[in-house]
Amino acid sequence: MSPASLRRAVRTSVSGLPRTFWWLWTSTLVNRLGGFVATFMALYLTLDRGYSASYAGLVASLHGLGAVVSALGAGVMADRLGRRPTLLVAQVSTACAVALLGFVRDPAAIAGVAFLVGAASNASRPAVQAMMADIVRPEDRVRAFSLNYWAINLGFAVSSMAAGFIAEFSYLAGFLIEAGMTLACAVVVYLRLPESRPGSSAAAGEAEPDVGLGTVLRDGRFMGVVGLCFLVALIFQQGSVGLPVAMGNAGFSPADYGLAIAVNGALVVVLQIPVTRFIEHRDPRRLLVVSSVLAGYGFGLTAFAGSVGVFALTVCVWTLAEIVNAPTQTGLVVRLSPVRGRGRYQGMYTLSWSVASLVAPLMSGAVIDRFGAEWLWGLCAVVGTVAGAGYALLMRSLPVGEPHPARRPRRPEPAPAPAAAPVPLPVPTPEPAPVPGTGAGTGAAPVRPPAPGPVGPDPVTDASALP
Numbered sequence: 001m002s003p004a005s006l007r008r009a010v011r012t013s014v015s016g017l018p019r020t021f022w023w024l025w026t027s028t029l030v031n032r033l034g035g036f037v038a039t040f041m042a043l044y045l046t047l048d049r050g051y052s053a054s055y056a057g058l059v060a061s062l063h064g065l066g067a068v069v070s071a072l073g074a075g076v077m078a079d080r081l082g083r084r085p086t087l088l089v090a091q092v093s094t095a096c097a098v099a100l101l102g103f104v105r106d107p108a109a110i111a112g113v114a115f116l117v118g119a120a121s122n123a124s125r126p127a128v129q130a131m132m133a134d135i136v137r138p139e140d141r142v143r144a145f146s147l148n149y150w151a152i153n154l155g156f157a158v159s160s161m162a163a164g165f166i167a168e169f170s171y172l173a174g175f176l177i178e179a180g181m182t183l184a185c186a187v188v189v190y191l192r193l194p195e196s197r198p199g200s201s202a203a204a205g206e207a208e209p210d211v212g213l214g215t216v217l218r219d220g221r222f223m224g225v226v227g228l229c230f231l232v233a234l235i236f237q238q239g240s241v242g243l244p245v246a247m248g249n250a251g252f253s254p255a256d257y258g259l260a261i262a263v264n265g266a267l268v269v270v271l272q273i274p275v276t277r278f279i280e281h282r283d284p285r286r287l288l289v290v291s292s293v294l295a296g297y298g299f300g301l302t303a304f305a306g307s308v309g310v311f312a313l314t315v316c317v318w319t320l321a322e323i324v325n326a327p328t329q330t331g332l333v334v335r336l337s338p339v340r341g342r343g344r345y346q347g348m349y350t351l352s353w354s355v356a357s358l359v360a361p362l363m364s365g366a367v368i369d370r371f372g373a374e375w376l377w378g379l380c381a382v383v384g385t386v387a388g389a390g391y392a393l394l395m396r397s398l399p400v401g402e403p404h405p406a407r408r409p410r411r412p413e414p415a416p417a418p419a420a421a422p423v424p425l426p427v428p429t430p431e432p433a434p435v436p437g438t439g440a441g442t443g444a445a446p447v448r449p450p451a452p453g454p455v456g457p458d459p460v461t462d463a464s465a466l467p
Contacts, residue, residue: 014147020135021144023192025151027185028128031091032155034181036163036174037098037117038063044171045110055107059114061361066118067354072213074123075130075347079211079340083131084195086343090123091186095179102175122354126346133334133342134196139281141334146276146327150269157265198339211341216348222336224394226352228292229329231387233356234363235295235380236322239264239315242364243302246373247311260311267319275323284335285395287328289388295321296384303377 041063045056077086097116104110128148136144166174217223244257279287298318305311330349337345367376 016140017144017147018135020193020196021132023188024128024131024135025148027087027188027193028148029151029155030181030188031124031185032152033159034178035156035159036166036178037101040163040167040171040174041114043167048171049105049110051107057361059111061358062111062115063118064354064357066115066120067122068351068358070119070123071126071351071354072344072347075126075343075345075350076213077123078127078130078343078346079197082195082197083127083134083343084189084193086127087124087131087189087193088186090120090127091182091189093120093123095182095186098175098182099179102172102179122350125350126343129330129333129346129349130342131193131196133337133346134198142280142284142327142331143276145330146272149326149330150272153265153268153272157269160265211338211344213344215338215341216344219336221394222333222345222348224390225332225336226348228288228387228390228394229349229352230356231383231390232292232295232325232329233353234360235299235384235387236318237356237360238299238364238376238380239318241361242368242373242376243311245364245368246302246376249368249373252308252311256308256311260308260315263312263315264319264322267316268323271320272323275320276327279324279328284328284332285391287324288332288391288395291321291325291328292384292387292391294318294384295325296381296387300377300381300384303374 041060042053042056045051045059046053074086074090077089094117097113097120101110101113101117104113129145132144132148133141163174166177239261243261244254247257247260248254295318298314298321301314301317302311305314333345333349334342364376367379
């Protein structure tokens, strides 16, 4: 691709999105650039503080539990209080909790603050996704979600590399830098992002029912999608949970794992935008089926890997599935969500990934210890196939482009026709009196009046003419 073609492709990918979206995108990028704590938490607890690996695992689990707890609560806040207040509360709370985590020393206090960090940092996700759905046109949402996912991965790739250098200097500096960058995100939200929550539809004359968590739970098709999201998330979590353990048991070093997993971040950064241009207007049902199966069999191929190069090749396969699945799945959640319930629906969707982050370590550890890594990769292939079949069955009744019933525009009722002006009734023209002998009124043809002649006395009626 020539430089001119590349510039044209990039311009096409980023054009047409509102300015508010780019401020939200900037906030996401800055937030992920400062994401140091999740990267070196285990090293901080074991090397710097001297705690056991079991304790480090407990703290990591509590961090994930906080994310699970906050997912639904943050979704409710985004719908009730608004997207902007939820983002501000989440980011300020995250900054305070991260800074505090760098100073606490008691094991119980560290575990408790780690729970708060997980809850606060995850609370912004439903609000970000709901705001993005509010401000971006429906036809541009897949592209917008893809660009946001690209910012997340770019920030993660940079922060992961920087975390190692910062940790060598000072772990406390890493905590404080993340706190400062999270506060910078809050400043961006406060200064540049207006509230986007749709107002009361009653004022617009629309009868939209209230949306609560019960509404979300009773939405059978959406909850089916959430369950399938959970299965796909279990697969993708193995990249950071099962893969390093399996490579370690096979005799590979941490550097080998780092080299293989670095392919994931590099491919997302390089391919996310061009792949999005390819899938943007394609049927999301097929994309979800293909990406689910591709993810399962991408990890399934890991069972045949015997070198770092083959491991990297398998990473390429499931990374392509990740690039396709992430924006398509988020866009589907928006399509299935009512306007006034986007926060709650996005919170339930976020919950599926948070629960998967808790279950995946337990699942991978138990399977590897009892049956071996090959069984884990085979199980991933089975789960991916089940998820793909589930999407095919669940989405077959969803026409392309169908919005949630509460998001369908109301058909305008025809305006009453203006009252017509009264039409005056025709005035009947008086008929001339029938002339005797003419047969008037009997159906005979009327007699033409005599031609006008000289005016003179009527020989019949003028009395002066009588003898």
